[in-house]
Amino acid sequence: MTQRLRVHRMGEASIDRIESVAVEEPLEIRVAALPDQGIPAGGNPLRPPSTTVTTTMRLPGDDFDLTLGHLVAEGLIGSGEDVATMMHCTDTGPDGSPTFNVVEVTLAAGVSLRRPITERTEVATSACGVCGSTSVDDLLAALPHSPSTDDASVSLTAIHAGMTAMRERQKVFEATGGVHAAALLDPQGRLLAVREDIGRHNAVDKIIGWAAREGSLPLRGHALLVSSRAGFEIAQKAAVAGVPVLACVSAATTLAVEVAERSGVTLLGFVREPRATAYTHPRRVPPPDPGL
Incomplete structure (x- = not known):
């Protein structure tokens, strides 16, 4: 996704022109697990309570690939089969228009996250990698495939x-x-x-x-x-x-x-x-x- 902006080119000849700039927006990833024992009173069976996993700055597009890949790469799930649904939430910007900057994941029945996510509930910059592993030893011990x-x-x-x-x-x-x-x-x-x-x-x-x-x-x-x-x-x-x-x-x-x-x-x-x-x-x- 790109956006056209007016810029001022400087050098041998200074001119104003329109150039394409890459769009940078946040993506919040939320995960919800289907309850094992029914739905709490007043709950929505189609929208179980969700928890924010992380917020990362990204180029909008392929958001479901990014979400699923992040959950796998962080060791939170094992494969795509661990996910029942993914959807963009209907969040809106200051002008009232949808932003599509929140993806909510519902885990498949009987699936839970493989580790706690409290350490991942911070904002991740575009240069951040895995922040939850404290050492290479921890990473290697948790590898699902060698x-x-x-x-x-x-x-x-x-x-x-x-x-x-x-x-x-x-x-x-x-x-x-x-x-x-x-x-x-x-x-x-x-x-x-x-x-x-x-x-x-x-x-x-x-x-x-x-x-x-x-x-x-x-x-x-x-x-x-x-x-x-x-x-x-x-x-x-x-x-x-x-x-x-x-x-x-x-x-x-x-x-x-x-x-x-x-x-x-x-x-x-x-x-x-x-x-x-x-x-x-x-x-x-x-x-x-x-x-x-």
């Missing part, structure tokens, strides 16, 4: 081609230059989905949410591409989703390398044709055949 047992093989050629295809589908970035993207390659190197957001972690959540809706978790044999650096939160989300290969355009941080090394994720940085830097587990990206 990428370390995945014997995937993804060629560097396929990764570079995927990065190019992802860039070609970044429509909001093309218009504004102000958003990140994440994409998913299947085991055959085909681009399955691309999502954009102002926050790199939100873009990854949108991809994981898409995969959860498709029933594709864990993402064995797949490669996750991200148009940013590889920080802790990106490596954490890849590990939780069971992604064996994580490829990022820019550098990796020390914590990202530690998470990838210990969880068994192949972490690539500086993925810019014809090169890439392998920080961990390079065996999954075989060198090009010199005879080709």
Whole structure:
């Protein structure tokens, strides 16, 4: 989503012009569980009481993917099957028009959140990742799927081609230059989905949410591409989703390398044709055949 604004360009020639700017708005994620023993007096069976999980700043669009991906990546639910419904609440802005900035999730019958959410009821910025894990040890102990047992093989050629295809589908970035993207390659190197957001972690959540809706978790044999650096939160989300290969355009941080090394994720940085830097587990990206 973009908005057209009047700006003043400065330089050799100063001019006023209209440019597209990426929209940044909050998204509040609420979760409600169906009661096990009926509905309280005066309650609404279609709208059980909900609790706010988090509020994150995001690029509007693909909100259900973002919501579902966030719940999975944070370890609050295990898969898309844990969710019965998702809906935008009818919240309104100062002018009385709907904002679509609240998504309410109702968990499937018999499902409850896998951990308390009190520590996640803060506002998350577009750069925030997992704030609930206190250490890498806690993260690794809670992994639902271990990428370390995945014997995937993804060629560097396929990764570079995927990065190019992802860039070609970044429509909001093309218009504004102000958003990140994440994409998913299947085991055959085909681009399955691309999502954009102002926050790199939100873009990854949108991809994981898409995969959860498709029933594709864990993402064995797949490669996750991200148009940013590889920080802790990106490596954490890849590990939780069971992604064996994580490829990022820019550098990796020390914590990202530690998470990838210990969880068994192949972490690539500086993925810019014809090169890439392998920080961990390079065996999954075989060198090009010199005879080709």
